[in-house]
Amino acid sequence: DQQVKQNSPSLSVQEGRISILNCDYTNSMFDYFLWYKKYPAEGPTFLISISSIKDKNEDGRFTVFLNKSAKHLSLHIVPSQPGDSAVYFCAARTSGGYQKVTFGIGTKLQVIP
Amino acid sequence: EPEVTQTPSHQVTQMGQEVILRCVPISNHLYFYWYRQILGQKVEFLVSFYNNEISEKSEIFDDQFSVERPDGSNFTLKIRSTKLEDSAMYFCASAGGNNQPQHFGDGTRLSIL
Numbered sequence: 001d002q003q004v005k006q007n008s009p010s011l012s013v014q015e016g017r018i019s020i021l022n023c024d025y026t027n028s029m030f031d032y033f034l035w036y037k038k039y040p041a042e043g044p045t046f047l048i049s050i051s052s053i054k055d056k057n058e059d060g061r062f063t064v065f066l067n068k069s070a071k072h073l074s075l076h077i078v079p080s081q082p083g084d085s086a087v088y089f090c091a092a093r094t095s096g097g098y099q100k101v102t103f104g105i106g107t108k109l110q111v112i113p
Numbered sequence: 114e115p116e117v118t119q120t121p122s123h124q125v126t127q128m129g130q131e132v133i134l135r136c137v138p139i140s141n142h143l144y145f146y147w148y149r150q151i152l153g154q155k156v157e158f159l160v161s162f163y164n165n166e167i168s169e170k171s172e173i174f175d176d177q178f179s180v181e182r183p184d185g186s187n188f189t190l191k192i193r194s195t196k197l198e199d200s201a202m203y204f205c206a207s208a209g210g211n212n213q214p215q216h217f218g219d220g221t222r223l224s225i226l
Contacts, residue, residue: 034214043117043204043217044156089156099144099208100169101215103156 003027004092006104015113019077023090023104026071030092034101035064035075038087047088048075080111115139117218119205125224126195134190134221136205145188146206146215147180149173156204162188192223200225 005024013019021035031052036044050057050064050073057064063076077084090104118137126132138145147159160170162180179191188207192199202222206215 036217041219043119043206043219046214046216049214099146099211099215100158100161100171101146101148102158103148105155 003030004090004102004104006090006107008107009105010108010110012110012112013080015082015111016079019075019080019084019109019111021075021077021088021090021107021109023073023075024071025073025090025092027092027094027102028071029094030102031095032093033064033066033073034091034093035062036089036091036103037084038089038106044089077109080109082111082113085109085111115216117205117207117216119203119218119221121221122219123222123224125226128197128225129194132192132195132223134192134203134205134223136188136190136218137186138188138205138207139209139216140186142207142209142216144208144210144213144215145180145182146208147190148204148206148217149201150204150220151198151201159190159203195223195225197225199223 034049035047037047038044048059048062066073087106087108089106091101093101120135145162150156160174161168177193181189202220204220205218208215
């Protein structure tokens, strides 16, 4: 089941620079997308989401971009901070139903001080 | 900030034994979920629960699994006869509404010997 794909297992970025995490999806029924952050020994923490009727959503240092025609979304973190070092999961769900969320495998971000 | 809490943090059980994983969702949430993550793999949806009944379940959630909300605060996942392949992190999540993001607990690591 590869409905949500994160092709980069890891990413290293210098502190203060931009981090860009990418995600592709194959299920055209997905209409709501989420990013979760996960530290070791903790559960996923909700970060930011975007509905399919938008192409951008911003929350502080975090911006998510959605390109529906390409079935691609990305998370931008600017400026990156060492505390952002974590695994980032892209996730998606369809409307209706009870919000079953489909996760990608995650990208491990390391922000180097 | 309200949290989803899960107990125990680590459960070791002999194969064939029953295990109950416990969760206390955020108090005013109405939608409850279980996910699992086998080591090195994706977070996978198991089941969603709303209005005291299962609303959706995955193919993983077979007859060996059951969920219950025995009182107003707890939400449990029972595995009747555990198998080696049930070893995983099990995450509980809850959401306040149909359009709200799910909030996750820190998980229970289940080890089947």
